[in-house]
Amino acid sequence: MSGEELQQRITNAIQAYRDEIDRTRREINEVESLLRQNMAEVDRLAMRETSIANRVRDLDVNLDRYEKTDIKTFFSTLIEVQMRLQTMRAQVDQLQARREALRNRQSLLSDVVELLEQAASELARSAKVADLPFDPQTMIANIIQSQESERLRISLQMHDGPAQAMSNLVLRAEICQRLLDRDLDQARAELVALKTAVNNTLQETRKFIFDLRPMTLDDLGLVPTLRRYVAQVAEKHKIDINLMVQNLDQRLPGHYEVTIFRFIQEAINNVVRHSGATQARVMLENSDNVLQILIEDNGNGFAVKEAIASAGTRKNMGLANMRQQIEVLLQGEFGIESSIGRGTRVAATVPLP
Template sequence: MANTFSKVERINEILQETIYSIESSKEEITEIVEYARDDVKHIEKELFEIKERVDKVIKEVNLLEIEERKSRAYLSNVSKNFRIYTEEDLKDAYDKANECRIRLLLKREEEKRLIERRKEQEFRLKSAIEVFEKAEKVRKSVSVVTEYLKGNLDEILFTVDHLNKRQVLGIKIIEAQEEERERLARDIHDGPAQSMANILVKAEICERLMDIDRNKSREELKNLKTIVRTTLKDLRKTIYDLRPMSLDDLGLIPTLERYIYNFIDYSGIDVKLNIMGDVVNLNSAIEVAVFRIIQESLNNVFKHSKATEARITLEYSPTRLNLSIVDNGIGFNQEEVNKIGGSATGGFGLISIKERVELLEGNIEIKSWPGRGTRINIYIMLPEEES
């Protein structure tokens, strides 16, 4: 009894630490929300200034068009009545008409550039608003979780059957949270942040080349568009990795099919998805865990295995979910992967997969042979309501 009481006390400490960690994360998320809100306001201000410049340039273009038409009409009149006007008059009329035409061409080019900048800024604003809304949603969710844990702490302590697993679960929550924050920070720093810095440099180059070398400027603008597209793709991938919305909207199988399609596109690895049995809607936690397991497995295949093919089989049975992931890569030493430290190639990814399976009270078998690929078999027992 005393041992059980000490375990409950330990669980209480873990939950308190979890709440503290979540509250600390909430402060950081709040900072992210504020940064996203400021970014939206900054982009809105820039967009407003660009729109004002566009309106001004459009009016200038209209006036120049009128002036250019008048100069051409005057030149035509002078040319027709050459007996009335002198050669000097004809030359002045031609110079004025040519000057008006050049000014009009330059102003139209400026109008075109500003309109393109307005479109890009509108797209930036839309993306920034989406990021802000998602960050705000995450902040609200974390607040709800924190209040729930605080208000239901005693109930949680006395309704969980497996106290030892609860201890492990509390630690894993903290570790998983820190790992996810570190991964997200690394992905943003190495991907979109670097690309945004590159975009800024390219934009400055284009601005300087605009009046010097138009052909080179166009070439730099094309490069800039390519960088922007890549940055947008990276941002969408980061957002998708945080939480694939299609899991809630479409379910596990369509989300997997979409993820695998994109994975094949950027990795070049041929992945086959085979679904067996009658597909049923599972508990959201199980579907998220299965998706993350497959996602982590394919990441390992892409980063470490040097495989050209992979096969995923997901079998629905009345009482359990069977999952196998097989690749034809270089494999690894089976003894290394069994080490808890995960020193083998891709070991930390495999540890993450093992932890997810254990949290679902499932079983996992990992078999690998150097030069002959890797096979992962996972068996997850379904709760009675799922069965």
């Protein structure tokens, strides 16, 4: 099998799995809707059961006050409600199990798509870099290395972020526990502070989850997700970031939106971490079905040639990833301009489907 034939088969498989992920997502939404309805019905029936049970207990105490037909009605209604409640609870359990199975399937399919995309990326990059025979072992090794690098990055972020914050919360909770037996007023003050710390940790964890995989990307699309992300970065790092979007009202295919978001995210991360900039501009413009992307800042700048020459090293892996995202995954063009003391300009051109 030739490299082109293999590339086409991988592309077809990716699309098929994406379609299956979409179907699974729709089914999850339907199951969750049914689950909400059934849980509301369970709550209603439980309240009704409690009410009828109270009437039955009153009947048992004051039996002489009720007619025989009323007694029969109470007991038959109670049995009917209990049977209905039992049935609805069983349906809730089934729906929850179904939802969990669908979520596991969606996660598995997403992992398969990610693996296939990495395989296609490696195959395409190999074809562009050199006219060499396709080496599956090398491709798999590169995929595994890429996955491990990403897992290392996530584990470090977890250690420095949520895990550290959780450790601090445990210590503060222990302080509150000790104070309860000695100084209630101080304990109350510590509990208020602990509540604030928990809320801050929750917000930071949500931001961490958003950085890993923003749910709004699936629900609302690229532009709303970018607006939220840019606003968060600007507020957190005190950088004036201006986002401009023109002629991009329609949704793009899922893999386009994910790849473009990751590209811009990496560029903004570079601005925050390395540039020392106080201002940045992000622009997306759709012109004749070609998306122009521009990220520029007023930061320190850097020597482009040296950075490109070391793009494969750990220090400049982000630059290599950005080039791969645009040129390999989206078949576009990538460019970067910078010089010491004059800021940086990252540009990309992506043909839209």
